[in-house]
Amino acid sequence: MxxxxxxxxxxxxxxxxxxxxxxxxxxxxxxxxxxxxxxxxxxxxxxxxxxxxxxxxxxxxxxxxxxxxxxxxxxxxxxxxxxxxxxxxxxxxxxxxxxxxxxxxxxxxxxxxxxxxxxxxxxxxxxxxxxxxxxxxxxxxxxxxxxxxxxxxxxxxxxSPQIFSMANLFDAMSSVSIRPGIAMSKARKLADEQLKGITPDVNLRNFLITNLVQTNTGAYTWRVNIPALKDNFQTHISxxxxxxxxxxxxxxxxxxxxxxxxxxxxxxxxxxxxxxxxxxxxxxxxxxxxxxxxxxxxxxxxxxxxxxxx
Structure with a gap:
């Protein structure tokens, strides 16, 4: 293949x-x-x-x-x-x-x-x-x-009414703060801890964290465009x-x-x-x-x- x-x-x-x-x-x-x-x-x-x-x-x-x-x-x-x-x-x-x-x-x-x-x-x-x-x-x-x-x-x-809970996830992901330069494994753990307050679902948290990436400078960010998704969610996505x-x-x-x-x-x-x-x-x-x-x-x-x- x-x-x-x-x-x-x-x-x-x-x-x-x-x-x-x-x-x-x-x-x-x-x-x-x-x-x-x-x-x-x-x-x-x-x-x-x-x-x-x-x-x-x-x-x-x-x-x-x-x-x-x-x-x-x-x-x-x-x-x-x-x-x-x-x-x-x-x-x-x-x-x-x-x-x-x-x-x-x-x-x-x-x-x-x-x-x-x-x-x-x-x-x-x-x-x-x-x-x-x-x-x-x-x-x-x-x-x-x-x-x-x-x-x-x-x-x-x-x-589904469940879809409107996504707005809370956008805010939670935006508020995640991880210091640059640490290992990805530690960054994922820190992100998971910060997202626990929004969702107790570990599978959902793991799914969200697949979007965590490290830039060339060592900083951590989300590869999804959260501002655009949040701005368009209510009117166009939901x-x-x-x-x-x-x-x-x-x-x-x-x-x-x-x-x-x-x-x-x-x-x-x-x-x-x-x-x-x-x-x-x-x-x-x-x-x-x-x-x-x-x-x-x-x-x-x-x-x-x-x-x-x-």
């Missing part, structure tokens, strides 16, 4: 919206200067395989995550299906560039730009949480580009764009929820199908919002079964 990690380059290729019926007001204010070059990791094999002729699978992570969170799962999906897998860092996350703008339409355009640069005319999309909404928006705006769609524990028709109502993606679609999560309701399918008429909805027992990390074997089985059939 070849693992390719590529960062942003100062190249822009314009990418026109594929869906001719897309309302002009949704996209007219997205210019080339508004898009961000995205970092990504590519998982592929040198040998020919059954899945190599199928469209690549593009994975979009959730809020405060990165492509690195999907490293093991990306490898497993590639091994199982033979498909090339491309895991992407969203703007303001991971190794991708920062921007003061953080809307789902902007993020969808970022992905379109990357796919254009990679000369990919058809892909399958898999997105978790924030990445799931980005994948939905891209599918609605540019349906010809999307072979199939997998949305993980997020909905276009409702928002809910699905209302101005996309009336658009549809009519390709194969699977919504995967965690049975212990309230991000997707068990009776939401009818409203989801107003956007995605062919959508199916399945729940993985015993999983919460982070379905792919809490029940990885069942998640892998569910995703690969869908990709093999669609």
């Amino acid at each position: 070849l693992l390719t990690k590529l960062g942003p380059k100062n190249v822009f290729n314009s990418f026109k919206i594929c869906l001719g019926t897309c309302p002009r007001h949704i996209t007219s204010n997205i210019e080339s200067s508004d898009t961000v070059e995205l970092a990504y990791a590519s998982y592929e094999s040198t040998a020919d395989s059954v899945g190599s002729s199928r469209p690549p699978l593009v994975i979009l992570h959730g809020l405060l995550g990165s492509k690195n969170n999907w490293n093991s799962m990306s490898k497993a999906i590639h091994r199982t299906t033979g498909r090339k897998v491309i895991s992407i860092d969203a703007r303001n996350h991971g190794d991708s560039r920062h921007s003061s703008q953080h809307t789902y339409v902007h993020m969808a355009h970022d992905v379109m730009k990357l796919l254009k640069k990679l000369d990919l005319s058809k892909v399958s999309l898999l997105g978790h949480s924030m990445g799931g909404r980005t994948a939905m928006v891209l599918s609605l705006l540019c349906s010809d580009l999307v072979s199939s769609l997998i949305v993980v524990d997020i909905s276009p028709v409702k928002t 809910s699905f764009p209302s101005n996309l109502r009336g658009l549809q993606y009519c390709g194969p679609t699977l919504f995967v929820g965690g049975s212990l999560s309230d991000y997707i309701g068990k009776h939401d399918l009818r409203e989801i199908q107003e956007y995605f008429p062919l959508a199916d909805l399945v729940f993985i027992e015993g999983a919460g919002h982070w379905v792919h990390s809490q029940k990885p074997e069942k998640f892998l089985e569910t995703v690969c079964k869908f990709l093999s059939e669609k």
Whole structure:
């Protein structure tokens, strides 16, 4: 297996919206200067395989995550299906560039730009949480580009009350103070101690701390753009764009929820199908919002079964 990690380059290729019926007001204010070059990791094999002729699978992570969170799962999906897998860092996350703008339409355009640069005319999309909404928006705006769609524990028709606790996490991360020059292991421990007052969930704290990085000067900082995420959270991140109502993606679609999560309701399918008429909805027992990390074997089985059939 070849693992390719590529960062942003100062190249822009314009990418026109594929869906001719897309309302002009949704996209007219997205210019080339508004898009961000995205970092990504590519998982592929040198040998020919059954899945190599199928469209690549593009994975979009959730809020405060990165492509690195999907490293093991990306490898497993590639091994199982033979498909090339491309895991992407969203703007303001991971190794991708920062921007003061953080809307789902902007993020969808970022992905379109990357796919254009990679000369990919058809892909399958898999997105978790924030990445799931980005994948939905891209599918609605540019349906010809999307072979199939997998949305993980997020909905276009409702928002979990839990999501609004994120504002407290932004403030807590901003207030973390670590003296420069100490070892990363000690810095992580100090960050964990300072975040305990906000969340007792050790798994959540560990997830947040994956964003802690050390600069060339020895100082510690967060690689996520917390000011931009905080400024855009209430208006643009916490809910699905209302101005996309009336658009549809009519390709194969699977919504995967965690049975212990309230991000997707068990009776939401009818409203989801107003956007995605062919959508199916399945729940993985015993999983919460982070379905792919809490029940990885069942998640892998569910995703690969869908990709093999669609």
